[in-house]
Amino acid sequence: MKNLSAMAFGFAGSQILYAATKLGLPEVLARGPITADALAARVEADPDALRRLLRALVVLDVAIEIPPDRYALSAFGQPLREGHPRSIRSSVLLLGDPATWQAWGALTSAVRTGETAWDHVHGRPLFEHLASSQELSGIFNTAMREGTGQVAEFVRIPGRTVVDVGGGNGTLLAAILARHPDAEGVLFDSAEGTADAPAVLRDVADRCRIENGDFFDAVPDGDVIILKGILHDWDDDTCVRLLRGCRKSLRPGGRLLVIEPVMPGSLSAPEASGVVMSDIAMLVYTGGRERTQPEFAALLAAAGFTLTQVSERLGGSPIRVVEAAGD
Numbered sequence: 101m102k103n104l105s106a107m108a109f110g111f112a113g114s115q116i117l118y119a120a121t122k123l124g125l126p127e128v129l130a131r132g133p134i135t136a137d138a139l140a141a142r143v144e145a146d147p148d149a150l151r152r153l154l155r156a157l158v159v160l161d162v163a164i165e166i167p168p169d170r171y172a173l174s175a176f177g178q179p180l181r182e183g184h185p186r187s188i189r190s191s192v193l194l195l196g197d198p199a200t201w202q203a204w205g206a207l208t209s210a211v212r213t214g215e216t217a218w219d220h221v222h223g224r225p226l227f228e229h230l231a232s233s234q235e236l237s238g239i240f241n242t243a244m245r246e247g248t249g250q251v252a253e254f255v256r257i258p259g260r261t262v263v264d265v266g267g268g269n270g271t272l273l274a275a276i277l278a279r280h281p282d283a284e285g286v287l288f289d290s291a292e293g294t295a296d297a298p299a300v301l302r303d304v305a306d307r308c309r310i311e312n313g314d315f316f317d318a319v320p321d322g323d324v325i326i327l328k329g330i331l332h333d334w335d336d337d338t339c340v341r342l343l344r345g346c347r348k349s350l351r352p353g354g355r356l357l358v359i360e361p362v363m364p365g366s367l368s369a370p371e372a373s374g375v376v377m378s379d380i381a382m383l384v385y386t387g388g389r390e391r392t393q394p395e396f397a398a399l400l401a402a403a404g405f406t407l408t409q410v411s412e413r414l415g416g417s418p419i420r421v422v423e424a425a426g427d
């Protein structure tokens with residue numbers, strides 16, 4: 101049953117996960133039961149305060165207590181570890197980071213004024229902020245990667261040269277090229293975005309190149325242009341600008357694949373809560389939004405594309421592939 105007080109206190113759960121992850125507790129707790137004092141010495145924390153944090157992790161089912169005073173990571177808590185196949189470690193670090201935290205604190209102001217909360221709090225847009233903060237940029241890039249690789253198995257690649265525009269560290273492109281041995285790829289993003297890409301693309305390096313640049317200036321030519329998690333970062337006019345550039349670079353007969361959540365027509369749809377929460381996150385972070393299928397069709401038409409099909413939700417997530425052809 102829904103509980104309003106628990107909802108209002110939700111920030112505490114988020115910061116408890118953040119503190120545990122920032123202190124490196126999941127990795128140590130995963131090695132086997134350890135006393136609070138020994139753990140405090142290992143991670144350089146105050147023993148009493150750490151014991152209290154551990155109790156919180158136990159009641160949240162993230163850790164288990166082996167009485168009288170030993171603790172271990174639970175099965176539920178495993179994805180907090182780095183290297184876990186479904187790791188959410190970087191997402192937890194990104195969501196709990198003081199910069200993200202402050203931006204969420206300005207949601208009221210964003211709703212009042214329509215101004216992006218991040219810009220209001222930090223005085224500049226998220227991607228400019230990331231360009232000057234190597235640590236946050238590294239966390240952001242890894243957080244974007246979490247969950248991205250799995251999408252590749254659902255993506256149809258109708259063409260030879262695949263350009264992943266805003267493709268970050270190349271996780272999606274690496275997975276696509278691994279599944280399509282005849283395809284070649286171009287990863288296009290800012291220099292900060294692709295910082296870790298050479299390592300991620302190592303196994304397909306002979307069929308792939310990395311290009312850095314501003315996707316509002318121009319994007320590389322290709323038979324398949326992918327925009328995953330990109331349009332929802334921007335307002336409509338900015339999206340049309342980016343899409344016109346993609347239209348120019350799409351080779352004859354090529355396809356544009358927009359891969360991101362699609363806002364359902366009804367709020368009672370099973371994916372609605374995930375898409376709506378993501379839409380609020382866009383109001384906080386970037387000034388973008390989640391869009392309905394007719395909204396995507398209108399944006400695409402304004403840039404010279406025709407929406408040809410929309411996939412089912414990928415693996416039960418709110419994400420779909422919106423496919424378009426050049427007019």
Ligand SMILES: C[S@@+](CC[C@H](N)C(=O)[O-])C[C@H]1O[C@@H](n2cnc3c(N)ncnc32)[C@H](O)[C@@H]1O
Pocket residue numbers: 227244245248265266267268269288289290292293313314315316327328329330333
């Ligand atoms: C939300 S992330 C999505 C990353 C990746 N496509 C994924 O889904 O995991 C947005 C990406 O756009 C890149 N980006 C933002 N503004 C850009 C610009 N003007 N030119 C090129 N890349 C940009 C960022 O560096 C980042 O990698």
